[in-house]
Amino acid sequence: MSALTVTGLAKSYGRTPVLTGVDLHVPTGTTTALLGPSGCGKTTLLRIVAGFDDPDAGTVELGGRVVSGAGRTVPARRRGIGFVPQEGGLFPHLSVAGNVAFGLPRRLRRDRVRIAGLLALVGLDAALAGRAPHQLSGGQQQRVALARALAPEPSLVLLDEPFSSLDAALREDTRRAVVEALRATGATAVLVTHDQAEALSTADQVAVLRGGTLAQLADPRTLYRDPRDLDVAAFVGEAVVLDGVAAGGRVASELGELVLARPCPDGPVRVLLRPEQLRLTTGPGARVRDVDFYGHDARVELELPSGRRVSARTEGADLPLRGAEVTVTVQGTAVPFPVPPVAPPPVPRAPAAA
Known part of the structure; x- marks a missing residue:
């Protein structure tokens, strides 16, 4: 060969x-x-x-x-x-x-x-x-x-x-x-x-x-x-993408403070989690919008307080009911992608004198 x-x-x-x-x-x-x-x-x-x-x-x-x-x-x-x-x-x-x-x-x-x-x-x-x-x-x-x-x-x-x-x-x-x-x-x-x-x-x-x-x-x-x-992240698997602010190797996000998987400059970032990293327990936080049961595991669609929808992959046993409230915690690290700064709009020029 x-x-x-x-x-x-x-x-x-x-x-x-x-x-x-x-x-x-x-x-x-x-x-x-x-x-x-x-x-x-x-x-x-x-x-x-x-x-x-x-x-x-x-x-x-x-x-x-x-x-x-x-x-x-x-x-x-x-x-x-x-x-x-x-x-x-x-x-x-x-x-x-x-x-x-x-x-x-x-x-x-x-x-x-x-x-x-x-x-x-x-x-x-x-x-x-x-x-x-x-x-x-x-x-x-x-x-x-x-x-x-x-x-x-x-x-x-x-x-x-x-x-x-x-x-x-x-x-x-x-x-x-x-x-x-x-x-x-x-x-x-x-x-x-x-x-x-x-x-x-x-x-x-x-x-x-x-x-x-x-x-x-x-x-x-x-x-x-x-x-x-x-x-690439979204193409090779289901992605949970959150906005946040990075500082000192951590990021403040809607799901709490997350540890970053790799070095990242401080400032605005988008972070990647995978659905299997989300852990659900009974309590306030997110609302269950839908549950897809596959036998060995299940996909739970969640609506966060901001209105953003994300998915969690959990074991097939003890699934939350549609409409229930759950507390979401994250296991493992988040992969950061810095948000490039937005260029300021051009300053309009004063009209030339006649």
Whole structure:
């Protein structure tokens, strides 16, 4: 497997820029999730890396070899990249074994032991080898697609939202099987997704794309706990944002005095908390506007005395009733974002003398 390095990548369609100077490094044997809303450039980046599109500027290196840019373009078929599309893309006229063997050298395509091993790698029984793709569930089809991509031992595996068409339970089982298979082979992989939970739970690092640029690249814990800005914070999870005044490493806020997670200049700030940091007890303070019960936990929508609405995530037991009053306390630290000073309005000039 090989490391992937993207430098200064830019791409436009007509007059519409899609990627603008993206730098990204995916270390050997790791999985990176490309996370962002629709239209942010995730799939375009993946297609350029795969060799399906050419960049307007920048380079793509695979294992230290330039495969795109700098006056050189290596065809997709010669890049040694495995690709798993959204719907699996299995050949309907081939059996499961035929699909898995498709990427193997001809001398190995009838090696039943090799094919059975690849199916086992992705959590499938070898008894499925003779079935047609339409006889499989959606999750099984995605696993077969991954087995086909891994069969020729590619330098890099690209996955384009491979779980998006699956229902919640099947998505979770398939995701786990895919992660285990990638780790077992030591594959270098890039996963495109718009699902924050999927990115945080699957990848070694997450690249957040926003408007064609790389907003932040970090491991999942750092991204969630220490986002670069409030836009990133809100995108990778539900955010509780409060106004306050920082002084001496603390901030006075509507939820009391909070300890700051990192140094911050004294003065006006906006601070980030996560809903699971809010603790609720019976008493005056906030009013419960709504409760969404999920079984293992619940989301409680609160209205603070100022009228601001925030959410708390609590255990599923002993939930407050809608309309009840609760006292809100904060566990842990708050991430500060200083508020830039507002420029004073321009002073009107006196009219020139006639």
